Amino acid sequence: MKKLRRTMLFVPANNPNMIMNAPVFKPDCIIFDLEDAISLKEKDSARDLLVEALKTFEYCNCEIFARVNPLYTPFGKDDVRELVKAGLRNVRLPMSETDEDIKNLDVLLTEIEKDLGIDRGTVKILGAIETAKGVINAEKIAVASSRMLGISFGAEDFTRTIGSERSREGEELFVARCKIVLAAAAAGIDAIDTVYADIEDEEGFEREAQSARKLGFAGKSVIHPRQIGVVHSIFTPSKEEVYRALRVISAIQEAEAKGLGVIALDGKMIDGPIVDKAERIVTLAKGAGLL
Numbered sequence: 001m002k003k004l005r006r007t008m009l010f011v012p013a014n015n016p017n018m019i020m021n022a023p024v025f026k027p028d029c030i031i032f033d034l035e036d037a038i039s040l041k042e043k044d045s046a047r048d049l050l051v052e053a054l055k056t057f058e059y060c061n062c063e064i065f066a067r068v069n070p071l072y073t074p075f076g077k078d079d080v081r082e083l084v085k086a087g088l089r090n091v092r093l094p095m096s097e098t099d100e101d102i103k104n105l106d107v108l109l110t111e112i113e114k115d116l117g118i119d120r121g122t123v124k125i126l127g128a129i130e131t132a133k134g135v136i137n138a139e140k141i142a143v144a145s146s147r148m149l150g151i152s153f154g155a156e157d158f159t160r161t162i163g164s165e166r167s168r169e170g171e172e173l174f175v176a177r178c179k180i181v182l183a184a185a186a187a188g189i190d191a192i193d194t195v196y197a198d199i200e201d202e203e204g205f206e207r208e209a210q211s212a213r214k215l216g217f218a219g220k221s222v223i224h225p226r227q228i229g230v231v232h233s234i235f236t237p238s239k240e241e242v243y244r245a246l247r248v249i250s251a252i253q254e255a256e257a258k259g260l261g262v263i264a265l266d267g268k269m270i271d272g273p274i275v276d277k278a279e280r281i282v283t284l285a286k287g288a289g290l291l
């Protein structure tokens with residue numbers, strides 16, 4: 001069954017309380033962060049804490065990621081090595097700017113998998129695109145390795161690299177968002193939208209999440225438990241959508257039995273792409289436990 005990645009909750013890896021409590025809030029995914037949420041002084045101790053947490057806790061219903069430091073920093077390679085040894089199976093690579101960045105991680109993972117005696121390709125990659133160069137190269141990044149399960153957008157760093165400020169309306173992000181969604185869709189992987197830093201601005205957050213779903217993102221990175229419910233309700237098909245999708249599928253099955261490929265349902269045309277979209281709604285509904 002398709003894994004739902006509606007929410008990816010960032011959890012600073014130096015915070016034992018948050019590390020322990022994160023699954024209680026039921027995000028689809030948790031990203032333990034060793035990059036920007038961790039100061040230089042704490043990079044090693046946060047990694048040690050996360051290694052212990054991965055060995056100790058069962059995060060049964062959440063997909064676990066770690067955002068490691070970029071491989072060109074003094075911490076990145078050790079982050080990957082130690083965490084994979086401790087059981088990590090999904091690496092979020094920040095500052096993915098070129099296909100080379102992904103390929104370098106792929107090579108390192110292959111080495112580690114060999115050392116650990118686990119199958120090549122076990123560890124997956126989510127490439128975080130958060131610079132102008134990364135956005136330009138999104139298509140190549142998305143297909144740089146068979147390990148790719150998705151690409152994500154990081155708007156705070158992105159606006160820094162284009163010399164802009166992040167606005168509430170987000171016009172400055174529109175082109176990058178579209179490019180990331182297209183690159184992911186063409187590669188057959190998930191696109192994950194960026195975080196919204198103002199945890200008090202519920203209205204702005206909801207509007208941004210709505211817009212991300214419309215653009216084609218599979219989900220959104222979040223920084224606070226309060227943001228999870230909002231994203232889940234937006235990225236989970238409504239009862240009406242599911243009901244309509246089931247009717248579309250049933251109507252086309254009846255039509256096909258009569259040798260028809262296109263029909264009308266409630267005055268609207270139903271053909272191949274519309275059926276595919278209905279099937280996607282049903283898949284999402286099943287993933288969310290609605291069916």
Ligand SMILES: CC(C)(COP(=O)(O)OP(=O)(O)OC[C@H]1O[C@@H](n2cnc3c(N)ncnc32)[C@H](O)[C@@H]1OP(=O)(O)O)[C@@H](O)C(=O)NCCC(=O)NCCSC(=O)C[C@@](O)(CC(=O)O)C(=O)O
Nearest residue numbers: 010011012018022036037130153154155156157221223224
């Ligand atoms: C913002 C704040 C400090 C507020 O904390 P506060 O404690 O004031 O919040 P409160 O409301 O008091 O919390 C109530 C209760 O919830 C618990 N609780 C809160 N947050 C929780 C959580 N995340 N996980 C589990 N538990 C949590 C808390 O422990 C408390 O539990 P308890 O004490 O038991 O009652 C906190 O949320 C937080 O640290 N967030 C994550 C920040 C982070 O990781 N940033 C880096 C990633 S973005 C980035 O880097 C940009 C990017 O790279 C993005 C890209 O690439 O995508 C780009 O470029 O755009």
Ligand SMILES: [Mg+2]
Nearest residue numbers: 130154156157
């Ligand atoms: Mg960033």
